[in-house]
Each structure stands twice: as C-alpha cells, then as structure tokens.
Amino acid sequence: MSVENLTTPAAAVAAEEASTDKKSVLRLILKTPVGLASSIVLLAIVIFGASAPWLAPFDPGFTDLAQTNAPPFSGSFPLGGDASGRDILSRLMFATGSTLIAACVVLVVSLLLGASAGLVAGYYGGWFDSVASWVADVILALPGFALLIALYAVIGPNILVAMAVFGVLIAPSYFRLVRALVVNVRNELYVDAAKVSGLSDFRIISRHVLRAVRAPIIIQSSFVLGAGIGIQAGLEFLGLGDPTRPSWGGMLREAFNNIYLAGINVLWPALLVTVTILVFALLGNSIRDGLHAAGSRSHTLKAQALHQIQRDYTSSTPAPSRDAVTTAAQGGGADPHLSITDLVIGYPSSATTITEVVRGVNLDVQRGEIHGLVGESGSGKSQTAFSVLGILPKQALVLRGQVLYHGKNLLTDPGLQKSLLGKKIGYIPQEPMSNLDPTFTIGKQLVYGLRAVKDISRQQAKADLLKLLARVGINDPERTFNSYPHQISGGMAQRVLIAGAIAGDPEFIIADEPTTALDVTVQAEVLELLRELQRERQIGMILVTHNLGVVADICDRVSVMQHGRIVESNSAAELFASPQHEYTRMLLGATLDGSTLRDPLTSSPAQGA
Amino acid sequence: MSSSPSSAILQIRDLHVSFPVRGFRKEPIRVIRGVSLDIAPGETVGLVGESGSGKTTIGRAVLGLAPVTSGSITFQGKDLGQMSPRERRRSAKDIQAVFQDPYSSLNPAMTIEDILSEPLQGVDRRQGREKVRSLLESVNLPGNAGQRLAREFSGGQRQRIAIARALALSPKLIICDEPTSALDLSTQARVLDLFLEIQERTGVAYLFITHDLAVVRRMSHRIAVLFHGAVAEIGTARQISEQPEHPYTQRLLMAAPVANPLEQERRRAERRRLLDLQDQQIEQGGGNKDMWVA
Numbered sequence: 001m002s003v004e005n006l007t008t009p010a011a012a013v014a015a016e017e018a019s020t021d022k023k024s025v026l027r028l029i030l031k032t033p034v035g036l037a038s039s040i041v042l043l044a045i046v047i048f049g050a051s052a053p054w055l056a057p058f059d060p061g062f063t064d065l066a067q068t069n070a071p072p073f074s075g076s077f078p079l080g081g082d083a084s085g086r087d088i089l090s091r092l093m094f095a096t097g098s099t100l101i102a103a104c105v106v107l108v109v110s111l112l113l114g115a116s117a118g119l120v121a122g123y124y125g126g127w128f129d130s131v132a133s134w135v136a137d138v139i140l141a142l143p144g145f146a147l148l149i150a151l152y153a154v155i156g157p158n159i160l161v162a163m164a165v166f167g168v169l170i171a172p173s174y175f176r177l178v179r180a181l182v183v184n185v186r187n188e189l190y191v192d193a194a195k196v197s198g199l200s201d202f203r204i205i206s207r208h209v210l211r212a213v214r215a216p217i218i219i220q221s222s223f224v225l226g227a228g229i230g231i232q233a234g235l236e237f238l239g240l241g242d243p244t245r246p247s248w249g250g251m252l253r254e255a256f257n258n259i260y261l262a263g264i265n266v267l268w269p270a271l272l273v274t275v276t277i278l279v280f281a282l283l284g285n286s287i288r289d290g291l292h293a294a295g296s297r298s299h300t301l302k303a304q305a306l307h308q309i310q311r312d313y314t315s316s317t318p319a320p321s322r323d324a325v326t327t328a329a330q331g332g333g334a335d336p337h338l339s340i341t342d343l344v345i346g347y348p349s350s351a352t353t354i355t356e357v358v359r360g361v362n363l364d365v366q367r368g369e370i371h372g373l374v375g376e377s378g379s380g381k382s383q384t385a386f387s388v389l390g391i392l393p394k395q396a397l398v399l400r401g402q403v404l405y406h407g408k409n410l411l412t413d414p415g416l417q418k419s420l421l422g423k424k425i426g427y428i429p430q431e432p433m434s435n436l437d438p439t440f441t442i443g444k445q446l447v448y449g450l451r452a453v454k455d456i457s458r459q460q461a462k463a464d465l466l467k468l469l470a471r472v473g474i475n476d477p478e479r480t481f482n483s484y485p486h487q488i489s490g491g492m493a494q495r496v497l498i499a500g501a502i503a504g505d506p507e508f509i510i511a512d513e514p515t516t517a518l519d520v521t522v523q524a525e526v527l528e529l530l531r532e533l534q535r536e537r538q539i540g541m542i543l544v545t546h547n548l549g550v551v552a553d554i555c556d557r558v559s560v561m562q563h564g565r566i567v568e569s570n571s572a573a574e575l576f577a578s579p580q581h582e583y584t585r586m587l588l589g590a591t592l593d594g595s596t597l598r599d600p601l602t603s604s605p606a607q608g609a
Numbered sequence: 610m611s612s613s614p615s616s617a618i619l620q621i622r623d624l625h626v627s628f629p630v631r632g633f634r635k636e637p638i639r640v641i642r643g644v645s646l647d648i649a650p651g652e653t654v655g656l657v658g659e660s661g662s663g664k665t666t667i668g669r670a671v672l673g674l675a676p677v678t679s680g681s682i683t684f685q686g687k688d689l690g691q692m693s694p695r696e697r698r699r700s701a702k703d704i705q706a707v708f709q710d711p712y713s714s715l716n717p718a719m720t721i722e723d724i725l726s727e728p729l730q731g732v733d734r735r736q737g738r739e740k741v742r743s744l745l746e747s748v749n750l751p752g753n754a755g756q757r758l759a760r761e762f763s764g765g766q767r768q769r770i771a772i773a774r775a776l777a778l779s780p781k782l783i784i785c786d787e788p789t790s791a792l793d794l795s796t797q798a799r800v801l802d803l804f805l806e807i808q809e810r811t812g813v814a815y816l817f818i819t820h821d822l823a824v825v826r827r828m829s830h831r832i833a834v835l836f837h838g839a840v841a842e843i844g845t846a847r848q849i850s851e852q853p854e855h856p857y858t859q860r861l862l863m864a865a866p867v868a869n870p871l872e873q874e875r876r877r878a879e880r881r882r883l884l885d886l887q888d889q890q891i892e893q894g895g896g897n898k899d900m901w902v903a
Contacts, residue, residue, distance in 0.1 A: 189714035193774065196672050197728035198701030207727070208716055376793040377764075490660070519659035519820065524864035524880065546794065549866030552873045572870050590798040591868045592823035597846045600830045601652050 028290030035286030038279040045276055049096030056090040060246045069262040082251070082265060083258045091246035092268055099229060099248055099276075102163040106228030107221055109167025114174025115217060121175070122182025123205060133179070136172035144169045148235060157242045159232060166231055170224060177220055178213050185212045215291055219284045226280030233273045248273050299348040300395070309354055313344065313399040335407070336364035337540040338388065338508060343401030345383050345392065354397065358383050359564035361401070365508075365557075368538040370530075372555030372572070374545055374587075380564040385510050385544045389427055390417045405508070422453035426501035426539075430513040432493035436485035443481035446500050453504040468499040472529055491522035495529070502533060508540045515550060527554050548591055552576060560584045617647040618814055619671065619782055624680035626666050640666045642838040643680070650781065653808065653815040655829030655846070657822060657861070663838040664818045668784040671816065672706055673697055684782070705775035709787035711767035715759035721745070721770055722755035728777045744773040748803060765796035772803065782814045789824060801827055822865045826850050834858045856887050 029035040057078070067081030072088075074080065079088040117136075121129040147169065148162055155161050185191060185208065194204045235241060236249025243250065248269045255265035301309070340363040346354035358380040365371045375381045386392045388403050388410065403410045405425070410417040421427075429435045437445055447461045454461070462481070469477035472495040480488060480496065488496070494514065501509055514530070515523040531554055534541060545551060551558055552572065559569040560583065568581040579585045626641035640663045648654045658664040669675035671682055673689065682689045684704060692700065708714040715724055725744055726737040742752040748769040759767060768788060775783050785804070789797040801824065807813065817828045825832055826846055833843040834855065842855040853859045863880035867873050 188716075189708045189710055190716040192672075192674055193706065193708060193714050193771070194727065195674065196701060196704070196706045197774070197778070198698040198730075199727065200698065207719075211716070211718055376795065520822070520864040521659065521860055524866070527866070528877075547866070548794070548868035549873070552868050552870045553866040553877065576868065576870055587794060588868060590795040592798070592801075592827045593867045593869070595823075595827045597826060597850065598653070598828075598830050599847070600845045601649055 029283065029287055032286045032290060034282050035290065038282040038286065041275065042279045042283065045096060045272070045279070046100060048093060049098075049100050052090070052093035052097045056087075056093045058087040058090040060086065060091045060094045062086060062090070069258065069265075071262070072264060079268060080262070080265065082254060083261070084254075088251075088265060088268060091251060092248075092272065095246040095248050095251060095269070096272065098159075098245060099232060102159055102232050103225050103228040105160055105163045106167045106170065106231075107225055109164050110171040110174055110224060111217070111221065113168060114171035115178045115213075117171075118175040118178030119182055119205065119209065119213075122179040123186055123201070123209060125183075129179075132175065136175045139169060140172045142169065145231070145234070148231070149238070149240065152235075152240045157240065159236065159241050159247070162235060162240070163228060163232060166228065170227065173224070174217070174220060177216060181213045181216060182209055185209050215287070219287050219291075222280050222284035222287065226277045226284075229273065229280070230277050233269075299350050301348045301354070301397075302351050305352040306397075309346075309397075310399065336404075337367045337369075337406065338365040338542070339363070339402075339404040339407075340384065340388070341402045341404065343384060343387060343403065344399040345380070345387060346397050346399050347395055348397070354399075356399070357564050358387075361561075361564070361566055363542075363559055363566065363569070365540050365542060367507075367540055368534065369556045370534055370541045370543055370554055372543050372545060372551040372558040373561060374548065374551050374558060375561035376546060376587075378563075379561040381544045381561045382512055384561070385512055385542055387411070388542070389421065389425065389510055390414060391427075422449065422504045422506070424507050426504065426506035426509040428494075428498055428501050428509060428511040428514045431517055432490055432497050433485060433517075435497060436493060438485050440484075441481070442483055442485060442488070442496055446481075446496070446503065449500055450503045465499065465503060468503055469496070472496075472499045472533075473525065474499075491518055491526065494518060494522075494526055498526070498529065498533070502537070502539075505537075506539065509542075511541060511543045513545055514543070516545070516547070523550070530554060548587065549593075560587070616649050618650045618685060619646075619648040619816070620681075620683040621646040621667070621671070622681045622683070624667065624670060624682065625678040626663070626670055626675055627678045628676075640838055641670070641678075644835075644838070644840055646833055646840065646843070648782065648814050648816060650814055651808065651812040652831070653817050653829045655825035655832040656816060656818045656835060657820065657825045657832060658835030659820055659861075661837075662835040664820075664835050665786055667835075668706070668786045668816060668818050672704065672784055702778045703781045704784065705778060705780040705782070706784040706786065707768070707771050707775050707788045710791055711764050711771055712791070714771050715767055715774075717758065717760040720756055720758055721762075724759060724770065725755070725774055725777055728774065740777070744777055745770075747776060747807070748773045763796075764792050765800060768792060768796075768800055769803065772800075772807070776807065776811075779811070780813060782816065784816045784818070786818045787820065790819065790821065797824070804828065822850075822861060834861065856890075859883055860887070 029039060063085045064076070064081065064087075065085045067075050067077050067087070068085040069083060070077060070081040072078070072080040077087040077089065079092070082088055082091070117132045121132045144166065148166060151162055151165055188208075191204060191208055194208060199207070232241075233247075233249035233252070236247045237253045237256075238249075239253060241247050241250050251269040252266065252273070255262070255269065259266060340361055343358055343361045344356060345358040346356045349355040357378075361380070361384050363371070363373075363384070373381045373384060383392065383396070387398060388405075390410065392398070398411055401411070405420060408416060410420070436442065440448075443462065443465070446465045447458060450456070450461045450465060451458070456464070466477045466481060469480055474480050474492065474495055480492065485493060494517075498514075511530070515526050518526060527550065530541075530543075533539060543550075543555060555572045557570065558572050558575045559566045560575075560581065561567070562583045568575065568579065568584045570580075575584065576588070579588055622645050624641050624644045625639065627637040627639045629635075629637045644663075644667060646654065646656075646667075656664050656667060666675050670677050671684075671689070677690050684700065687700070689697065689700070722738065722741050725741045726732070729737055729740060732740065738755070741755050745754055746752050750766060750769055750773070754762075759770065762770065768791075772788075788804070789800050792800060804815065804817075805828070808815065815828070817825060819825050826849075829846050831843065831845055832849040834841045834849065834853075834857065836855075836857045842849065842853065842858045849858060850862065853862055860880075860883065863876060863883055867876065
C-alpha cells in the first residue's frame with residue numbers, strides 16, 4: 001500500500017458536498033444498510049479490543065505447553081493455542097486493543113498536522129501556503145513504507161513511534177483536501193459577509209470554515225484509519241513490531257511460520273485485519289454516498305407509478321379551451337409554423353407522485369414571427385422551449401400534448417426532431433461562454449457543428465462561416481475564427497453562437513434568454529442583429545425572456561406565463577397597451593421605467609451624522 | 610451640493626486598485642484608475658457601469674475586501690487604509706454590505722437566527738433572540754422565522770434576510786452590490802421599496818452598485834457612471850438621466866430597453882442616430898477619442 005493511494009478521488013468528490021451537520025453525518029451512516037452493518041461490526045471490534053484487560057481469559061504471555069498448536073474448541077483455550085502454547089483468543093483481544101490505539105495515533109498526528117496546516121494555508125494563502133504545499137509535495141514523493149522500514153534501524157521495535165511517523169507521511173492527504181476546501185469556502189460571499197460584520201478570523205474559521213470541511217474530514221479519516229491498520233500489520237508481519245507484545249501482524253507471522261502444523265491459526269488475525277480495514281472503507285463510502293444522496297434532490301418514479309400516471313394523463317381528454325383568452329388570441333394564420341398544444345411537463349416529486357411545471361400550454365408561432373415567452377423564474381417558460389428542442393432534463397416527463405412543426409408532432413417522433421435540429425430549428429442559449437468548449441478554437445467548433453448538418457467540405461464550411469461571422473458584426477472574422485473561447489468577450493461569444501445557430505439556414509430559432517448575460521449596450525446590439533436576421537431570412541422565433549424591455553423591443557407577439565400556464569397572449573402592441581390579466585398588469589407595474597427620480601439631498605441633510 | 614468634505618460620511622479620493630497577474634514581470638491589471646467619490650449621510654449614490662468597469666471592486670475596497678493600491682478612503686474623518694485589522698473590525702459596525710447573490714451570501718447550513726445574531730457579539734441569548742425578531746420584522750418577514758435554515762427561503766426572502774443582517778449593527782453606510790439583479794421583477798420592486806423605506810426610517814446612506822440603469826435611477830440621489838475603472842460622469846439623478854454629457858452615459862441610457870413597444874421603437878431610432886453622430890465625432894476630432902479609450 002502506498003501513501004499516495006490515500007488521496008482518493010472518492011474523498012475529493014465527497015469533499016464537494018460540503019457543510020453538513022455532525023449529527024446528520026451520523027444519521028446518514030446509520031440510514032444505509034452498509035453503513036449500519038459496518039458501524040455495528042466496528043463497534044464489536046472496538047469492544048473486543050477494549051475489554052481485553054477484564055474479559056480476556058488468560059494473560060497474553062501465559063503459556064500452557066499442553067495446548068501447543070491445539071485446535072480451536074478442543075481444550076481450555078477457546079480458539080486453540082499457538083506454537084508457544086499461548087491462548088490465541090486472549091492474544092487477539094490484546095492485539096486488537098493495541099492496534100486500535102496505534103491507528104488512532106496515525107489519525108491524530110496526520111489530522112492535527114495536515115488539517116491545521118491546510119486550514120491556515122487555504123485561509124491565509126501567502127508564503128505559508130507556498131511553503132506548506134511544497135513540503136506536502138516532498139512528503140508525498142517519499143517512499144513511505146521503505147522509510148518506515150529504515151526507521152526500524154534507528155528507533156528499534158516501537159510501533160507507536162513508527163505509526164506517528166506514518167501519520168506525518170500521510171498528513172499531506174489531509175493538507176490537500178482541507179486546503180482545497182478552505183480555498184473554496186474563503187471565496188464564498190457568506191465569508192465576505194462575516195468579515196464585513198466584523199468577525200475575527202478565528203470566529204470565521206470556527207463558524208463557517210470548519211463547518212464546510214467537517215464531513216469530508218470524517219470521510220478521509222475513515223480511510224486513513226484503515227490505511228494505518230494495514231501499514232501497521234504489514235510492518236509487524238515483517239517482524240518490525242515489538243516481539244514482546246501481541247499484535248495482528250505478529251500473530252499472523254507466527255502462524256504463517258507454523259502453517260503446516262496449525263494452518264487454522266492464520267485465519268484469526270487475517271480475518272480481523274481484513275474485516276477491520278473493510279469496515280473502515282465501507283464506512284467512508286457510506287458517508288460519502290449518504291452525503292451525495294442528501295445533496296441531490298431528484299427522485300425517480302417507480303415503473304408502476306409511471307405507467308399509472310401516464311395512463312391517467314393520456315386518458316383524460318384535454319380541455320380544448322382551457323383558457324379562452326389564449327385560444328381566442330392565437331387565431332392568426334390557419335397553418336402555424338410551430339404549434340404547441342396542451343403541453344404538460346412534470347417532474348417526479350417522490351417515488352409515486354409528480355409535480356407539473358408546465359400545465360397545458362397552447363402556443364402558435366406563425367412564419368417569420370418573433371414570439372416572446374415571458375415570465376418569472378419557475379414559470380415553466382424555458383421548459384416549454386426546451387420541449388421543442390428535445391433537450392429537457394432526463395427526469396422530465398412529457399405527460400401530454402403535442403409540439404407540431406409544420407403539422408408534424410415532434411414529441412412522438414424523436415428521429416424527426418433530431419433531423420430538424422441545426423437544419424430547420426436553431427438554438428441560441430443563455431450563457432454564451434458555457435456553451436462553447438474551451439479546449440477547441442471557435443472555428444473548429446463551428447465547422448464541426450455545420451458539417452454535422454450540411455454535407456459540405458471543410459474549406460466550404462470555413463468560407464461560409466467567415467461570411468456569417470462578418471454578418472453578425474464581428475470585425476475580424478479570421479481572428480475570431482482562430483481564437484479560443486476565453487480570448488473573446490461575452491458579447492462576441494453570443495454573436496458566435498448566433499452565427500452557429502443560423503449557419504444551417506434554420507427556419508425557426510429557439511432563443512433562451514439570449515441577452516440576459518450581456519451588458520445593456522451589447523444587448524441592444526444583439527437584439528438589433530436578431531431583428532435584422534429575422535427580417536432577412538423570415539425566421540420564426542420563440543424568445544424566452546424575463547425582461548419586458550426586450551419583449552417590447554423585438555417581439556411581434558407575447559405570451560405571459562405564470563405557474564406553468566399561459567395567462568395571456570396577444571400582439572406586443574396590444575399586450576403592453578391594454579394588459580388583460582392581473583398578473584400581466586402586476587409585471588408591467590413592477591418595471592421601473594416610469595418611476596420618479598429622487599431629488600438630491602440638500603446641503604444640510606435632515607439626519608446629521 | 611452635498612459633496613463638500615465636511616458633510617460627507619464617506620470620501621474616496623483618487624482611488625487606484627490593481628491586481629497582480631501571475632507570471633514573471635507581468636504588469637498588474639489596473640481595475641480602478643483614480644476614482645473620487647463622496648457620500649453624504651442619508652444619501653444614496655448610485656454607481657452604475659457594465660461588466661469589467663470596476664464597480665464591484667470599489668465597493669469591496671470600501672469594505673476592506675479588495676486591496677487599495679493608492680489613494681484614500683475616509684469614513685467619518687478616519688482613513689480606513691491606516692487602520693489596524695482590529696480597528697477596522699470595530700469600524701465594521703458602521704459600514705455594512707448587501708451582496709448580489711442571496712444564495713451564496715448566506716451560509717446554507719446555518720439557521721436564520723445564527724446568521725442574524727452573528728454580528729451581535731457580546732449580547733446574551735435572550736436579548737439576541739429579541740433583536741433577531743425585531744430585525745426580521747423590520748424587513749417584513751415573520752418574526753418566528755429564526756429557527757429555519759437559510760436554504761428554505763426563496764431568493765427574495767433571502768435577500769431580505771441579508772438586508773436584516775446588514776441592519777443588525779445599525780450602520781451609517783450600506784454598500785449594496787447588485788442586491789436585486791438575481792431577483793424576479795416583482796420581487797425586485799418590493800426589495801427596492803424596502804431599501805427606500807429603511808433609508809427614510811434610519812437615515813442610512815447607500816452606495817448602490819448596479820448595472821441596471823432603471824434600478825439606479827429609482828434608488829439614487831446622485832449617480833456616478835463608471836467606465837473602464839474611472840468615473841465618466843457624476844451628477845444628480847436628474848442630470849444623468851435627462852442631460853447626460855458623456856458619450857458613454859448617452860449610449861448606456863439609450864441602450865436600456867423600456868417596456869413599451871412604441872416608446873422603444875422611438876428610442877431605438879434615437880440610439881441609432883446617437884451612435885452615428887458619435888462615430889462621426891470620433892472620426893472628425895481626435896479629442897473625443899479619449900472618452901472611449903480609457
């Protein structure tokens with residue numbers, strides 16, 4: 001076993017699930033069957049070892065030559081005798097006690113050293129961070145086991161000192177874990193807020209920082225204890241332990257030498273070593289899994305419940321005019337470009353129930369029309385748009401309804417939907433930067449995307465894309481084409497994505513908050529661009545936004561969503577001039593456009609300082 | 610105007626902030642390049658600018674969370690830069706903050722009572738609980754919400770809790786860094802009203818940092834427009850929104866869309882005209898160019 005193994009990726013993953021209470025960590029362990037079982041076994045082992053001075057039938061050094069190599073359950077020794085005629089059970093009990101103590105020495109030394117250094121290095125940074133990180137790297141590079149064997153020549157058979165040294169060698173695993181966690185926490189706004197409140201560093205660390213690192217440290221400790229026991233047994237097996245006291249490794253070695261006379265004696269110490277290390281590993285894993293499960297809120301439906309729910313939804317006849325306003329106001333052309341009818345989307349809220357997020361949406365978009373879908377967070381506007389693209393999250397269930405593109409239902413024909421994406425239907429996402437892969441140049445990504453939907457050569461694709469980049473207002477297309485995403489600004493990135501979206505000559509575009517991440521001056525330019533492109537190419541568009549200004553700027557029609565329903569739908573001019581629904585009026589009332597300006601304070605303020 | 614040194618509660622003079630860049634002999638990034646600003650007691654000064662303009666950095670420098678490279682920040686006559694960490698913590702009583710993201714500015718694992726009583730050091734438990742109750746009520750939340758965890762509240766409610774925390778020490782100045790940009794429209798309106806009401810009641814001064822012109826116009830007595838780390842223009846809310854002088858301010862004002870299709874169409878045409886005009890000016894005289902390239 002090498003020291004490096006202990007900086008397990010598993011612990012690092014668990015580390016991300018920060019900040020859980022101590023109590024709940026314990027509860028998490030006991031809730032899983034594996035956690036519960038391993039806790040019970042561990043408790044039994046601890047009692048077994050701790051009770052040795054009182055319950056062990058014999059002294060570990062007591063010899064009865066008549067019992068030499070006696071098989072288990074044969075004489076006065078319950079588990080038989082070893083090669084020197086000593087009671088195996090008693091020796092195991094005493095060995096367990098000393099092994100657990102030595103494992104605790106490893107834990108305490110490495111925890112004190114590694115975690116405190118990691119805390120200081122992570123919180124304050126600076127020179128201490130540099131030095132400590134460097135020292136940690138050096139220690140990690142040392143061959144731990146070889147060093148411990150060499151140590152034997154210096155200090156002799158003292159397993160506690162050897163374990164303390166092992167604690168130092170393993171400390172970097174705590175250091176790295178804690179440091180990384182603390183660096184994250186230090187950048188949290190709530191730590192800034194605590195500083196602003198005038199809290200001392202000590203209080204900030206004890207209240208906020210320790211809370212976040214506690215659970216990962218517990219997990220890591222579980223693995224460290226297991227490793228400590230493994231290393232210890234290994235050293236003793238090699239004969240580097242104290243020969244006057246019983247130990248698992250030592251007993252294993254003696255039994256091993258005697259294996260042809262009393263093979264069964266190998267079993268007991270081997271069993272204890274294996275089970276104990278296994279229990280610590282399982283315990284660590286079950287805490288990690290428990291934290292993981294507590295962190296994710298998603299549910300999965302049982303298959304039977306899913307069938308039942310789907311049957312309920314398909315059998316209940318869709319109310320044709322669920323809300324009269326919508327249907328009446330929709331009556332534009334006879335053959336809409338895109339038509340969503342009675343769409344219901346839900347998410348599992350437990351193993352047998354679902355929560356609807358979209359509750360019967362009807363929406364028609366005519367050819368060349370920009371249709372604004374406006375609402376507050378949680379109104380279901382993005383979910384509605386995503387259903388057209390087929391990019392709803394995995395857990396989402398489309399329970400009812402149709403998405404008709406030129407009369408063909410995309411929901412029942414995923415193949416058709418896929419074949420339309422990029423060619424007929426384009427997508428402009430909200431976060432331009434996170435939708436570009438940082439490891440490829442922009443040109444590579446655009447060419448790849450375009451050649452996936454159009455059968456053209458690489459050169460042709462590049463030529464087309466350079467023209468498009470110039471069209472969307474990028475001054476130096478060649479340079480942008482060869483840039484990586486981090487080398488361009490957010491506004492540029494959004495233009496690149498718009499160029500990508502229109503490269504396949506789509507007839508229809510879904511734009512999900514296309515300007516929300518942009519500055520207002522850039523937003524104005526991007527809106528200008530979208531308007532021009534729509535006019536040039538007669539593109540139909542669903543534009544999802546929460547910004548009523550954007551709607552007023554660019555949309556022909558508007559649908560207002562609230563709690564998964566469209567509460568009002570009308571032409572933009574009508575909707576802003578005479579909003580019908582109460583919610584629309586409330587939204588319009590909440591805009592700050594017409595608010596009164598505050599006059600400057602007079603030179604002698606009423607409230608003196 | 611109320612910016613005479615004697616009446617100002619906060620004075621920022623020729624503030625420069627630079628951040629070091631990794632790498633051998635790399636020039637540090639100059640984020641703030643000589644900003645001067647005064648805030649009078651009970652006044653709201655809006656600091657508006659786009660991403661990268663350095664508006665957040667100014668707020669963080671006042672709070673002691675960003676390093677001051679040169680220049681001075683004087684609060685109630687005392688230079689914050691000259692203070693020891695201990696003195697600085699004591700002065701924290703008077704300068705508080707409300708941050709942008711109500712999700713990360715409250716520790717999700719702490720109860721509201723713990724969060725709100727955190728700044729109140731040396732207050733016994735019963736008094737503390739009483740204080741938490743009145744703080745919660747002052748931001749229109751039920752007084753018995755203290756036992757619940759921060760993660761159980763919605764964005765708007767969380768921001769109210771953050772405001773309550775800022776109010777706990779009865780500060781004289783609150784740095785508000787984009788306090789409503791993560792909120793829905795209707796929630797934003799209510800939170801802004803709360804800010805105004807608190808100011809009327811307590812006479813606290815605000816440095817109100819935002820990218821949203823509509824918000825800053827609603828909140829501010831005076832507005833400073835930040836462009837590339839320097840103040841492009843500063844004046845009363847009326848001056849800035851009705852007669853902006855700096856070309857950048859003009860562009861900014863015209864770019865923000867209003868929720869009225871007809872009015873917006875007019876503004877769009879006006880913006881086009883303004884941009885063309887400014888392009889011409891840049892071509893004609895080199896003088897104006899300085900205003901664009903900081």
